[in-house]
Amino acid sequence: MDRPLPLPTELDQALNAATRAPSPHNTQPWSFGVDGDRVAVWLDRERVLTVADPEARQARLSCGAALFNLRLALRSNGREAAVRLVPDPARPDFLAEVHVEGHRRSTLEERKLAQSIFHRHTNRRPFLERAVPPGVRSALNAAALAEGGRLEHLEPSGRYDAVAALARRAEFLQASDEAFRAESARWTRRPQGSADGVPLSSAAPPAGEAGALPQRASHTNPALPPRSFEQQPLLVAVLSGGQGALADLHGGMVMQAVLLTATSLGLSTSFLSQPFETPETRDGIDALFHDAGQVHTLLRVGYGYPSPLTARRPVAEVRFPMAGLT
Numbered sequence: 001m002d003r004p005l006p007l008p009t010e011l012d013q014a015l016n017a018a019t020r021a022p023s024p025h026n027t028q029p030w031s032f033g034v035d036g037d038r039v040a041v042w043l044d045r046e047r048v049l050t051v052a053d054p055e056a057r058q059a060r061l062s063c064g065a066a067l068f069n070l071r072l073a074l075r076s077n078g079r080e081a082a083v084r085l086v087p088d089p090a091r092p093d094f095l096a097e098v099h100v101e102g103h104r105r106s107t108l109e110e111r112k113l114a115q116s117i118f119h120r121h122t123n124r125r126p127f128l129e130r131a132v133p134p135g136v137r138s139a140l141n142a143a144a145l146a147e148g149g150r151l152e153h154l155e156p157s158g159r160y161d162a163v164a165a166l167a168r169r170a171e172f173l174q175a176s177d178e179a180f181r182a183e184s185a186r187w188t189r190r191p192q193g194s195a196d197g198v199p200l201s202s203a204a205p206p207a208g209e210a211g212a213l214p215q216r217a218s219h220t221n222p223a224l225p226p227r228s229f230e231q232q233p234l235l236v237a238v239l240s241g242g243q244g245a246l247a248d249l250h251g252g253m254v255m256q257a258v259l260l261t262a263t264s265l266g267l268s269t270s271f272l273s274q275p276f277e278t279p280e281t282r283d284g285i286d287a288l289f290h291d292a293g294q295v296h297t298l299l300r301v302g303y304g305y306p307s308p309l310t311a312r313r314p315v316a317e318v319r320f321p322m323a324g325l326t
């Protein structure tokens with residue numbers, strides 16, 4: 001008689017949840033070293049976008065999001081999980097360590113948020129012309145604050161127009177940059193079910209008329225009929241204090257707390273990253289937010305119809321045995 005396959009452990013489930021994190025072009029730039037009840041989160045250098053993200057900031061944000069999912073999945077499964085961010089200049093790609101500890105009672109909020117891990121996705125399609133109410137905005141702020149970060153809702157009277165102009169400038173610069181276009185082309189317009197990269201089915205339709213924000217050419221499917229996008233979508237900036245690798249990792253945790261909370265409240269989200277990816281516009285963003293802290297990412301938030309989920313590499317591909325974790 002065939003033996004039944006072993007059930008996935010809590011750690012296997014948590015690693016699966018970790019891999020559902022977002023990452024630029026779905027590069028999934030992470031790996032996990034496992035030693036018993038300890039997990040080391042590593043940045044996978046081979047998967048960093050060397051043209052768009054030469055300092056690996058966005059890749060570390062993604063690892064922070066994966067770390068957030070890992071901890072949340074363990075906690076919602078009734079396990080205590082202690083996270084230590086690892087500032088180790090000798091091993092800059094060793095980012096964090098998670099220690100799975102005793103048992104605990106999970107809260108309803110944790111379980112609800114953990115469910116959102118498997119529903120959250122990047123929605124590049126048009127959203128409805130429906131405002132995000134103040135109470136929902138406050139809940140997003142609270143999610144960022146609870147994780148030690150901050151959210152700024154950009155207003156037309158504030159930084160909105162300057163951010164939109166920097167995004168348009170970056171999209172223009174990237175369109176004429178051969179290396180940039182080649183890198184994007186390698187990771188996008190993939191067939192459905194591709195284990196990494198962005199499938200064509202997740203691309204946006206072309207915008208019928210220009211809105212406030214530019215479309216990302218690599219994430220648009222010109223074969224689709226054009227559609228109208230919201231004229232002035234809600235744009236939020238994810239901020240935290242500090243700079244450097246640990247601040248990026250922490251920023252990723254804040255970002256994921258906001259994204260999952262948005263999902264749990266029925267919101268759709270997408271990213272506006274072009275301005276972070278060319279030196280000129282990156283400097284412009286830093287100057288614009290100089291009084292606000294470190295700006296990690298910009299999110300478009302609103303109400304939309306769900307779009308398809310993208311696939312991930314199996315956990316077996318990103319997990320490796322690692323002896324000697326302390």
Ligand SMILES: Cc1cc2nc3c(=O)[nH]c(=O)nc-3n(C[C@H](O)[C@H](O)[C@H](O)COP(=O)(O)O)c2cc1C
Pocket residue numbers: 020021022023024025026027058059061062120121122123124197198216219270271272273274297309310
């Ligand atoms: C730091 C970061 C930056 C991103 N920037 C963009 C972007 O500028 N445009 C975009 O369409 N998607 C962007 N994404 C979304 C990824 O393409 C997406 O997470 C990935 O394809 C996986 O798909 P999913 O989010 O639907 O799971 C970004 C994701 C991260 C984490």
